[in-house]
Amino acid sequence: MRYRDAGVDIARSDAIKDDILREIRSTWHAGVRPLPGGFAGVTRLPGGGPLLAATLDGVGTKLHLARAAGRLEDAAADLVYHGANDLLVHGARPLALLDYVAQARLDPDVVLAVVRGLARACREVGAALLGGETAEMPDTYLPGVVDVAGCLLGLLEEGALLDGGRVTAGDAVLGLEGTGLHTNGYSLARRVLATSGLALASPLPGGSGESVGDALLAPHRWYGRHANVLGSAAIHALAHVTGGGITGNLVRVLPAGLQARLNPDAWPRPPLFRWIAGAGAVPEADARTALNLGIGLVALVAPEAVSDVAGRLGREGLRSWRIGSIEPGSRAVRWEDEPPI
């Protein structure tokens, strides 16, 4: 969902960013729900009924590590978990997936591994693998690599749409535990790994015996397992922490006039993130926008309900921490240890 903040990712100039956004908006018919910073696109269907939500993403460079470790199937599954979380944060449940698998020369075993992973995750999240394309393009792809992208479709009831509109001053910011990098920060992690002298099989520095490979390739956590809790009325907004980190994603659900104040010491930073930041000499400010730092999803919760929500998640095996709160301000994420602007 880069178009909404295309300036960060792709546009060398504000003029190009504006041009891209203008082009996109020129296509929006009356059914489209404008979601500034949305994690998915949402549109009404003619004749009423549920709203349709859709998101398209790629697995990214996690694929390279996964192939090296013989775990392509798991990385493909991550695409589905990632997309399902992007739907979940708007209140949508998965309906169908369409996938794109591309190589310089198609290797049937690679395609089968990818489809196995996608299908397994589709069964888990309740999405039908409805179609897709395998492309063989020797003049486009480097030899031996594979790219995997996919479009996940979902549905939600009109009244269930989460779009940040219910966020109010005083809301608690609850950080939900992730499993690792999920699917972001792998370019950085691979650079650190390459210069660290460690192998995928090496024990993770500071860890409890798990290998670097296992830590790096942990599956992207799918938070839809906790949809019962996360769908309650006390949840005012959800943000999926992907590229941009907590800082870059939490801001996407903040209405004008509100800011988030976060305490960076409110949760234990997992060894994987301490190792990447340390071995890569990543400044703390950069780590906060490049990595999720152990928080895969952020919930903005009515303050009186935080304990109950955290308790219910805990009983389902998911740890969470109150990492900050919402206050009047200028639509930004502030960290308590940063100097005031």
Next chain:
Amino acid sequence: MRYRDAGVDIARSDAIKDDILREIRSTWHAGVRPLPGGFAGVTRLPGGGPLLAATLDGVGTKLHLARAAGRLEDAAADLVYHGANDLLVHGARPLALLDYVAQARLDPDVVLAVVRGLARACREVGAALLGGETAEMPDTYLPGVVDVAGCLLGLLEEGALLDGGRVTAGDAVLGLEGTGLHTNGYSLARRVLATSGLALASPLPGGSGESVGDALLAPHRWYGRHANVLGSAAIHALAHVTGGGITGNLVRVLPAGLQARLNPDAWPRPPLFRWIAGAGAVPEADARTALNLGIGLVALVAPEAVSDVAGRLGREGLRSWRIGSIEPGSRAVRWEDEPPI
């Protein structure tokens, strides 16, 4: 939509093909309409209402030629026309597009050109550009190239679904004129161009003055402009002629027990196809499965209505020819000049 005939494209063995199909089918919930050979996937929505159709495809190697000619915007638009035709042949109208644009290093001007082309075509076909992803992957893509894929969503009324089920013996096969290669056969065409000694600016051999580049890069025709005619009850099935040619795509809408008999001389073969087949020394049998040969869409029409359908299309500026008929047989496409099997 390669999974349905994955053996042709990707599977070195029937075992892998079967494995892939089994994985895919394992995800299908009760709403999914199994469409053997479908050009798009179709599913019911919970609670009724219209059916949802979805297709995902890439522009393919036409992108390379288009970039060389400075016409990336047009090639991006072709992705939408291609997808809209894949929906049309099932009776669906476009609703939304999600796109994937990937490069080794993102070039904002390239992304803008792609988005401009997509947005223009989206406005034309009535699809909202609802989301997408731009990926920068230097370890995956060759320097300087771009890949563009997209997922097009559409809707159709339950009773309007075209799935081949209405095809009967005696139906006429009507071939609708294309504009050129559309988006298939470009690997072959580029090989022929590279060995022909011709440049993109050279006049097309046998043509009426147009350049090779203009002929090769003609936009993919969108047949949804003629949806009024093509949606009439006399139209029993539609096939979009993409990879696999008339042979490989017409067979996708044939029910068991029926075959198509086609006359290869029933329409004028455009100079572009004569040049590619001649300069590339492509055997006629291969040309018929690699290229559309000037027919971009095939309609199976109640015989008494063929003249009327062709006449109405003609008045809208679209030429068509009666190129064959449907008869009892073994779910195959037979050409009249081929020896009997």
